[in-house]
Amino acid sequence: MRRFFSNLFKGKQSVSLKEAYQKSGEYLSRTRATDEEETLEWQASNALTSGEFEEAVQRYLELAIKYPWNKGIYLSQVGAGYYFLTEFDKAIAYYLEAKQVGMDAALIDDNVWETCETQFNNTYNKTDIKKYLEYFPEGNHVDKAQKLLNG
Numbered sequence: 479m480r481r482f483f484s485n486l487f488k489g490k491q492s493v494s495l496k497e498a499y500q501k502s503g504e505y506l507s508r509t510r511a512t513d514e515e516e517t518l519e520w521q522a523s524n525a526l527t528s529g530e531f532e533e534a535v536q537r538y539l540e541l542a543i544k545y546p547w548n549k550g551i552y553l554s555q556v557g558a559g560y561y562f563l564t565e566f567d568k569a570i571a572y573y574l575e576a577k578q579v580g581m582d583a584a585l586i587d588d589n590v591w592e593t594c595e596t597q598f599n600n601t602y603n604k605t606d607i608k609k610y611l612e613y614f615p616e617g618n619h620v621d622k623a624q625k626l627l628n629g
Contacts, residue, residue, distance in 0.1 A: 515541070515544075515545050518537065518541055518544070522534055522537035522538045522552075522555065523555075525537055526562075531559045534558075534559045535560060535563070538553070539552070542556070549576075549579045549580075550577070550580045551581065552576075553575050553579065554576040554581050554589065556576075557569045557572035557589060557593075561593055566593050566596065570590055570593050573590050573593070574586070574590070584618065587614050587617045588618065588619075590610060590614060590617075591614070591619040591623075594606050594610035594623075595619075595622075598626065604627055607626050607627055
């Protein structure tokens with residue numbers, strides 16, 4: 479999975495779904511999946527980047543069960559799928575579960591912040607920001623969260 483995404487985006491921090499879909503198509507036209515896991519990753523990634531978020535969630539859940547050694551990666555992608563479905567509480571739950579099984583804590587911190595901030599921007603309910611502080615009281619985005627709470 480990391481190899482797939484690193485080949486696609488060469489260190490970019492963020493890309494649009496349209497760009498991700500285009501890049502994945504270009505990459506896959508030049509390469510062939512070498513094993514079943516990689517094939518399933520491609521299918522899940524393609525579903526996510528083409529806006530088929532429910533299908534992506536199901537495919538990443540299947541990958542998490544079938545390949546438990548990469549469970550953190552796949553659960554974080556389930557979180558991304560739920561984020562795009564605007565099911566923010568589910569997204570956060572999967573991000574946190576991914577962290578529990580070894581996914582990079584800083585990445586999960588960023589994902590949970592983005593989700594809480596997006597939810598807040600939709601509702602203007604400060605509870606959404608307080609959730610972030612509950613999960614990451616010393617996280618990378620505490621200052622931003624405090625500014626929103628005090629503003």
